[in-house]
Amino acid sequence: MTHYLVAEAHDLYLARSALHLNVGEALQRSPEELQRLYREAEGKVGTLADVIGGQCICHGFCAAKFACVGCAGKVPDPAKRSQLERHRAWAVQQVEYATQEGLFPEAERMKQVVRDCDTELREIDQIEAYRRDESHVATIQIEPRKRR
Secondary structure (H helix, E strand, O other), X not given: OXXXXXXHHHHHHHHHHHHHOOHHHHHOOOHHHHHHHXXXXXXXXXXXXXXXXXXXXXXXXXXXXXXXXXXXXXXXOHHHHHHHHHHHHHHXXXXXXXXXXOOHHHHHHHHHHHHHXXXXXXXXXXXXXXXXXXXXXXXXXXXXXXXX
16 A cells, blocks of 8 residues: 555544544543642642742743742742842852953853842832831821811
8 A cells, every 4th residue: 555545544534433522521630639639739840830039920931041049930939039149149159260260251151140130029018118018007087177
């Protein structure tokens, strides 16, 4: 048999099978299976995964190659400020080491990490200030008008 005949026989078989099978129903996942898949994916790479200083909001392919500090796909979390501060301190040490070793491109890359940490720490400061402002309650007091 030629390849064409095999392909034609295959198409005919699939067309006949499609009349008897509900493919959508066969592929439909149960709520339990969906919950299991969610639990397996939760906290790993992708949407809402915990990363240094916050949560990732990107799903699928990571364009930043898991360089989460400075990534636009991360939402900084004030509760994780210490992680960013620790990461910044490490990057400052790496700048000093790379400079001493004459590894100037690496030193520049680490300086960028320091700048990214500083930016995210400022963003965390803004989030905290917003939360403080959000809890303020405005009180309006209207005094009775004096008659003349």
